[in-house]
Amino acid sequence: MTSLGQQLFHWALIAVLYLQVIGGCAESLTNFTYTQNGVRLVGGDESHGRVEVLPRQPWASKTWVQVCDSSFTDLMAENLCQILGYQFGRKYYTEAIAFPGSKVTSIKASGISCFVGSSGYRRELDEEGLISADDDAVTHQDVDTGGVSRQGRKLLAPLWGYIDAPELSPTVCQFRVGTCNPVGPVAGLQCSNLSLPSAPLPPPAPPSPPPPPPAASNLIRFLASYTSRGDGPIEPNLCNNTNTSSVCNAYGRIEIQINYTINQICQKIWVPVCNISDPTLASKVAKLACEQRFQERRLPWLPNVWYISARVSTTPFYIPSANQVVDRGDFNSTAVKRYLTINGGNVSKAKALQELRWKATSAPCRNNAMLAIGCSLASNDGAIP
Secondary structure, X not given: OOHHHHHHHHXXXXXXXXXXXXXXXXXXXXXXEEEEOOEEEEOOOOOEEEEEEOEOOOOOOOOOEEXXXXXXXXXXXXXXXXXXXXXXXXXXXXXXXXXXXXXXXXXXXXXXXXXXXXXXXXXXXXXXXXXXXXXXOEEEEEOOOOOEEEEOOOOOOOOEEEEOOOOOOOEEEEEEEXXXXXXXXXXXXXXXXXXXXXXXXXXXXXXXXXXXXXXXXXXXXEEEOOOOOOOOOXXXXXXXXXXXXXXXXXXXXXXXXXEEEEOOEEEEEEEEEEOOOOHHHHHHHHHHHHHHHHOOOOOOOOOOOEEEEEEEOOOOEEOOOOOOOXXXXXXXXXXXXXXXXXXXXXXXXXXXXXXXXXXXXOOOOHXXXXXXXXXXXXXXXXXXX
C-alpha cells in the first residue's frame, strides 16, 4: 500500500471509529439504565428517567416492572431516590418516559410503601419473602407517614411484593400489583442532592381512537341501598313490605335498557327484571348481571382483575299496586313501560343480559315479583370498582 493509501485508510478508520463512538453515545443515551439497590432509571441519565423496580423472590418472576403513575407521589419518589443514593426526589414527566410504547411491562407496581426495618425484620423478610394470606401482621416504622402502622394481608387483599434491595439497605420498600392503564402514563423519577420543587403537571395522553360503542355496563342499572357502588338506592316503598324489609339490607334490583317498539316507534327503554323461579337460572343471571355492571365500567383493559360473586334472595321485591300513594323516590309502577322476564339462553357465553332469551310485557311480573340480587366485589389491587 502506498503512503497516500495508508494515510487514506487511517483517516477512514478514524472516521468510522468516530461515527461508532457518536452513534454509541446516542444509543446509550436512549437506552441508558442506572441501577442501584433494586431500583433503576431507564431512558434518562443517573438522576432522572422512567422508574422501574425489581421484585424479590418468591415473586412470580424476578423481572423489572414499571410503576403506575396514578398512585405514585413525590414522597414515594423521594424514598426511591434515597435508595438510589440521593437526598431528594420528585415525580418526573416527559412523553417518552410516561408513555413508553412497546417498552411497556405487562405487570405494574402500585402503592409503593417504604419503611425502616430492623436487622431482625430483614432476616424475617429474607426467609419469608412475602406476607402470605395467613401471616400475622408486621409492625414497622413507616417512612411515608413517620408513624407506626401494621401491615398484613387477608384473603382477597392485595398481594404485596418487596423491592430487591441488598441486605444492608436501611430502607425496605413493598408494593402491590397495579391495575393502571398498560399504555401509560407510567411513573418517572428525578433525583438530586439539592432540594427540588414540586413536579410539573404530566403531559397529555396520546390521542385516542374514536370511542367504541357503549359498554355493556352502561346498559344495566343496579339499585341497592346496602352499597354505594350501585346506581342509586333501592326505592323505599319496596322495603316497606314486612316480607322484604330485611331484603333491602343485603340485596338490590336490576333493570336493563332494551330496544322495543311501542306504538310502531322503536324506543330505548329501561325495564325492571322480573323474579326467576328456577334457582339455577336465577343464580346464573345474577352472576352475569353483576359482571355486566361492574366488570367493564372501571378498568376495561383488565377484564379479569375483579373478583365478582353474586347471590339471589329467596324473597323478591314486590311491585306496589298502582293505586298506592307514591312519594318522591318511590318505585312508580305507572311509569314503567315494560317488565322483562328472562326465560333462558346461553348464559355462559353472554356478556350482557340483553343477549339472553327474554320477553318484555306491559303486564307486571308474575306474582308482582322482581328479581333481588347482591353483588360482592374484590380486586388484586385492593381497590373495589
